[in-house]
Amino acid sequence: MRFNFIAGLALAMLPAFVTPASAADKVNVGVLRFVSSGGLFLAQERGYFKDAGLDVNFKYFQAAQPIAVAIASGDLDFGATAITAGTYNLAGKGVLKIIASQGAERKGYDGTTVLASNTAFQRGVTGFDKLAGTSVAVTQVGSSQHYMFGQIAEAEHLDLAKNNIKPLQGIASMVAAIKTSQVDVTLLPPQFAQPLVKSGDAHYLGLFSQIADYQYGALFGSVKMVANNKDLVKRFVTAYQHGCSDYAKAFLQKDASGKPVVNDDTKAAAALIAKYVFTSLPPDVATDKIIHSAVFVDASGKINLADIERQIQWYKSLKLVNPDVDAKAFVDQEFTK
Amino acid sequence: MADLKPVTLRVAPILGEPVLAAAPARQSVPFRGGGFAPRRLRFVPLVTFLLVLALWWVVTHYGWVSDLSLPKPGEVFAALVAMVKDGSLAVNFMASIRRLALGWALGASFGVVIGLTIGLFSLARSSALPLVSALFPIPKIALLPLFVLWLGIGEVSKVATIAFGVFSPMVIATFGGVDNVDRGLIRMAQSFGVPRWTILTRIILPGALPALLSGARISTSIAIILLTAAEMIGAQHGLGAMVLAAGNLMQTDQLLAGVVVLSGLGFTLSQIIGWAERRFLHWR
Amino acid sequence: MDLMAQSITHAYGGMVILQDVSLHVESGQIMAVLGPSGCGKSTLLRILGGLEKPDSGGVFTTGVAEAATLNPLTYVFQDFALVPWLSVYGNIELALRHHGLSRADRDARIEGVLTRVNLREFAKALPKQLSGGMRQRAAIARALAVSPAILLMDEPLSALDAQTRALLMEDLKALWQQSGFSAVYVTHNLSEAVQLGHKIAVLSRRPGRLRELVSIDMPLAARRDDSPELLAIRDHIWHLIRDEAAMADREMVQNG
Numbered sequence: 001m002r003f004n005f006i007a008g009l010a011l012a013m014l015p016a017f018v019t020p021a022s023a024a025d026k027v028n029v030g031v032l033r034f035v036s037s038g039g040l041f042l043a044q045e046r047g048y049f050k051d052a053g054l055d056v057n058f059k060y061f062q063a064a065q066p067i068a069v070a071i072a073s074g075d076l077d078f079g080a081t082a083i084t085a086g087t088y089n090l091a092g093k094g095v096l097k098i099i100a101s102q103g104a105e106r107k108g109y110d111g112t113t114v115l116a117s118n119t120a121f122q123r124g125v126t127g128f129d130k131l132a133g134t135s136v137a138v139t140q141v142g143s144s145q146h147y148m149f150g151q152i153a154e155a156e157h158l159d160l161a162k163n164n165i166k167p168l169q170g171i172a173s174m175v176a177a178i179k180t181s182q183v184d185v186t187l188l189p190p191q192f193a194q195p196l197v198k199s200g201d202a203h204y205l206g207l208f209s210q211i212a213d214y215q216y217g218a219l220f221g222s223v224k225m226v227a228n229n230k231d232l233v234k235r236f237v238t239a240y241q242h243g244c245s246d247y248a249k250a251f252l253q254k255d256a257s258g259k260p261v262v263n264d265d266t267k268a269a270a271a272l273i274a275k276y277v278f279t280s281l282p283p284d285v286a287t288d289k290i291i292h293s294a295v296f297v298d299a300s301g302k303i304n305l306a307d308i309e310r311q312i313q314w315y316k317s318l319k320l321v322n323p324d325v326d327a328k329a330f331v332d333q334e335f336t337k
Numbered sequence: 338m339a340d341l342k343p344v345t346l347r348v349a350p351i352l353g354e355p356v357l358a359a360a361p362a363r364q365s366v367p368f369r370g371g372g373f374a375p376r377r378l379r380f381v382p383l384v385t386f387l388l389v390l391a392l393w394w395v396v397t398h399y400g401w402v403s404d405l406s407l408p409k410p411g412e413v414f415a416a417l418v419a420m421v422k423d424g425s426l427a428v429n430f431m432a433s434i435r436r437l438a439l440g441w442a443l444g445a446s447f448g449v450v451i452g453l454t455i456g457l458f459s460l461a462r463s464s465a466l467p468l469v470s471a472l473f474p475i476p477k478i479a480l481l482p483l484f485v486l487w488l489g490i491g492e493v494s495k496v497a498t499i500a501f502g503v504f505s506p507m508v509i510a511t512f513g514g515v516d517n518v519d520r521g522l523i524r525m526a527q528s529f530g531v532p533r534w535t536i537l538t539r540i541i542l543p544g545a546l547p548a549l550l551s552g553a554r555i556s557t558s559i560a561i562i563l564l565t566a567a568e569m570i571g572a573q574h575g576l577g578a579m580v581l582a583a584g585n586l587m588q589t590d591q592l593l594a595g596v597v598v599l600s601g602l603g604f605t606l607s608q609i610i611g612w613a614e615r616r617f618l619h620w621r
Numbered sequence: 622m623d624l625m626a627q628s629i630t631h632a633y634g635g636m637v638i639l640q641d642v643s644l645h646v647e648s649g650q651i652m653a654v655l656g657p658s659g660c661g662k663s664t665l666l667r668i669l670g671g672l673e674k675p676d677s678g679g680v681f682t683t684g685v686a687e688a689a690t691l692n693p694l695t696y697v698f699q700d701f702a703l704v705p706w707l708s709v710y711g712n713i714e715l716a717l718r719h720h721g722l723s724r725a726d727r728d729a730r731i732e733g734v735l736t737r738v739n740l741r742e743f744a745k746a747l748p749k750q751l752s753g754g755m756r757q758r759a760a761i762a763r764a765l766a767v768s769p770a771i772l773l774m775d776e777p778l779s780a781l782d783a784q785t786r787a788l789l790m791e792d793l794k795a796l797w798q799q800s801g802f803s804a805v806y807v808t809h810n811l812s813e814a815v816q817l818g819h820k821i822a823v824l825s826r827r828p829g830r831l832r833e834l835v836s837i838d839m840p841l842a843a844r845r846d847d848s849p850e851l852l853a854i855r856d857h858i859w860h861l862i863r864d865e866a867a868m869a870d871r872e873m874v875q876n877g
Contacts, residue, residue, distance in 0.1 A: 166571035525702035529716040
């Protein structure tokens with residue numbers, strides 16, 4: 001009788017022990033509220049993470065750098081954001097890994113737009129070949145705009161040292177500076193560039209993707225996670241790839257005339273992403289904005305290692321990345337195979 | 338009263354001191370004074386500095402604090418040497434010194450003039466003082482976008498940011514100093530028929546000088562703090578821009594090297610003001 | 622030059638300090654103004670020299686000052702009012718510089734007055750380096766440098782210790798012997814008043830009114846603390862003021 005009682009108690013308690021083990025693995029993921037993280041948002045909304053046994057908790061950030069730092073410090077398990085010279089230096093110290101791709105510049109798709117101010121345009125800054133000696137607004141030294149301008153300069157055989165690179169810390173001040181002609185040139189995401197061109201506040205010089213492909217965003221993982229929990233990372237990346245492939249299907253298809261296809265699938269995906277990106281807009285407006293500002297994301301989620309190496313090489317030449325940084329040490333392509 | 342025994346004095350043969358006959362056991366009076374009078378101890382500043390350095394070295398050398406969180410002192414020193422060698426430190430230093438000097442001089446001279454008018458005239462006190470008090474707590478960094486809109490992204494907005502930050506503390510120091518000038522001295526000068534301008538230059542200004550110098554001490558530090566903010570916008574060169582870029586690039590050794598230069602600059606300026614205090618306030 | 626105050630009445634924030642005070646300071650004489658604390662003596666002195674405006678009544682001078690006089694009505698303050706960042710020389714020069722004297726003239730004046738107060742070798746000293754007595758002598762030198770017609774002295778000895786006070790009293794007498802200046806000497810010290818005053822204006826406690834004007838004919842040089850005439854005058858004045866002094870004292874305590 002007594003024996004049975006204890007056995008019964010043990011049986012009653014059993015589920016309490018079992019449940020946590022079978023529950024989803026909790027992971028914290030740092031993101032910016034940008035369309036480029038659409039793959040993550042779709043994977044979350046469509047339950048790909050849940051199906052992989054993951055309980056994904058997004059943490060929202062205002063800038064790219066803090067996400068990388070938070071992964072390095074162990075506060076985040078994963079993060080998706082732009083790669084800057086600072087990120088490479090951090091990765092070079094062996095504190096974070098690049099495990100998949102995110103946003104990219106790709107020929108034929110909308111992306112970072114090069115603008116000239118009105119006065120500069122009148123002065124003759126009318127194309128990429130006329131950029132010699134101009135002043136250029138970027139967010140920060142070693143940012144993606146800095147790199148892209150450097151690539152343009154290289155392609156056009158200009159001396160970058162003669163350009164006045166002006167770090168303005170944020171997109172808003174870059175917009176203000178180009179509007180008021182305080183700088184000659186700037187590089188902006190399409191959703192900021194298009195209104196300026198439409199209103200006549202600045203002149204369109206071209207898309208960066210005319211010059212080269214550029215892998216500017218990546219999915220990062222903490223070193224601890226990648227080393228000790230390969231299974232979890234694999235599940236996370238696979239679910240993310242599923243999201244990226246949905247994203248590509250929805251936004252990156254083109255019709256015979258080369259125009260992006262907008263169908264029900266596009267709208268459905270845009271509505272889901274809009275909830276994350278434009279939290280304060282009415283859903284239909286937000287959905288529309290998503291469709292018009294969708295950027296290129298590789299459907300496979302695979303990282304372009306050669307491009308990463310090219311970027312590091314360029315940053316090293318300007319002493320913006322430490323000489324001992326090696327891409328192979330922190331780019332892990334194993335999970336996107 | 339009546340039963341009080343008369344005290345007999347006897348001369349102690351050796352010491353020649355009067356000693357109370359049949360005195361009870363002596364108890365020395367405990368010392369209760371002292372303290373509250375800090376002095377300058379000569380080698381303590383250096384020793385303190387070396388101790389901090391040693392602590393830094395120990396915690397980084399033995400890996401108690403990770404390289405990511407805090408680079409080793411040697412690395413910071415190496416970064417500093419590299420910046421000196423490639424000439425970038427000189428370029429950044431000169432760019433910043435120009436902005437600091439211009440911004441501080443502008444802000445301080447406007448501040449002193451406004452502070453004097455507030456100190457001397459009722460109308461100015463009632464109108465300008467509340468305005469200055471309202472301006473003081475404004476975070477100048479928050480106004481940076483406005484400065485950029487008004488004054489552009491060139492040198493003007495950077496100098497203005499520093500000047501604006503220096504202005505309010507100098508106003509407050511100046512009018513406080515003027516308020517503290519002994520009214521008796523002013524009445525004395527008036528009683529001798531000394532002209533107003535001479536009273537201003539020979540009584541009020543020198544009398545406010547202690548407050549002006551301590552205002553300068555605070556405002557130079559504020560200027561250095563604001564330098565980094567000022568150089569956030571479109572600065573290619575400058576210590577603040579260098580520190581910001583190093584932070585963005587996660588080059589923590591260069592970041593700290595820049596911080597060392599900035600705090601060294603602050604320390605030097607404070608020493609100069611200390612010298613000026615000893616030189617000009619010797620009458621205190 | 623004579624100095625006259627006519628029916629001075631003055632109040633601070635509704636509290637009457639001086640009521641209908643009239644005085645006549647004759648050339649070459651010292652008028653001691655004696656009264657308990659808070660009777661408005663210092664206010665009266667400020668009004669006499671034009672540092673304060675009375676609510677009613679007026680202050681006049683008659684006659685002209687000597688040609689050498691730069692500042693006819695000149696103060697000597699209780700706290701000396703020496704500018705701490707100026708040397709003894711600088712303090713005196715401050716009082717002279719706007720009179721357009723030649724440098725030689727100025728220096729001669731400064732040297733002259735410093736000699737008179739025995740501070741010649743301290744011309745370069747800062748006030749903080751001087752003793753209390755020396756500071757007041759420097760302040761007196763500054764006052765003398767402008768060759769005043771009338772000195773307005775506001776308790777000039779009360780910030781000093783007893784010995785210094787006695788010494789400086791001798792100095793003041795000697796100075797008067799030399800130059801025979803006119804002065805208003807405000808004090809709460811009966812002994813000082815009878816030592817220096819040709820006339821003693823005794824004020825009542827607040828509101829200050831002129832109680833009595835006592836004349837002492839004895840020459841300053843002959844006055845000694847123990848001379849019977851002076852003792853009689855002291856006694857007389859003491860009886861006038863003692864009750865008031867006691868009341869003023871209680872009043873101060875109550876107000877404090």
